[in-house]
Amino acid sequence: MWRHAALWLCGMRPGDYALLLVAVLATGYAGRHFWGADHPALAVVRAGGKTVASLPLDRPGRVQVRGPLGLTHIEVEPGRARVAADPGPRQYCVKQGWLTRSGAAAICAPNEVSLLLEGRRSSYDSLSY
């Protein structure tokens, strides 16, 4: 078994090992570059169809937005954002929890408030759950 492996590997020269390593690394890099998670950069808050706040996702932040039913609380932490509280009856946007991917959106329809994560390049027009 080992003799067999040696028989095959004796065809490898130093540069071959180096080039093989480069090929493996290039593949890994390509995988990360083309398939890697797209980190969102901005949390965009809209109320009544108008953008009322754009919060950067690299630091914590909070914003309160007034809608027809009352105040919607948006909370931002590094890399993620959520609707912390909303006066809507069914609480869908609150139950979505933390949004982490760019294109993800939480929509509090009754209060006409929406939260959307935007990336530098977005993989999707929008994501909902």
Next chain:
Amino acid sequence: MMTEPKRVVADASDFRVARYAAAAIALSVAEAAIPSPLPGVKPGLANIIVLLVLMRHGWAEAAWVALLRVFAASLLLGQLLAPGFFLSLAGSVASLAVLAAATRLPSRWFGPVSLSLLAAFGHIGGQMMLARLWLVPHEGLWALWPIFSMTATIFGAANGLIVARLLSVDDKETAG
């Protein structure tokens, strides 16, 4: 007045190219039977022959074998002038261009495995270019690149090892 008919005499190198091309065509056709998840993801066994010819007889004969293989194999598979044929041709041409440069590498450091890896990346590079420019003109195509890159790495190395092994048998025969 009639001109003297020209006689074309095949020399040793012609017969050699024909023989190697036949082997490469056979491998291509056999390989077409292997199910592939994606066009372009295949072992590329014919490249073993091309590399063998390159190392034994030089680039020009290798180019003949590679291009004859592309035309004849797609003719046999009913692919001639279909998109797959042009992808194959683009890959082969790019691969030969890369090999033309790669043969200048110092052979003490870079053996058949390096040539095979470079040829494999040349292949997918050429195919991808043509696909991007002509068949699927959309940036989304690049999402397939990691798969092609992985395929080229694995089969490039494997084919290179096979070539190295075949060449070492050569050496033993000439020595013994």
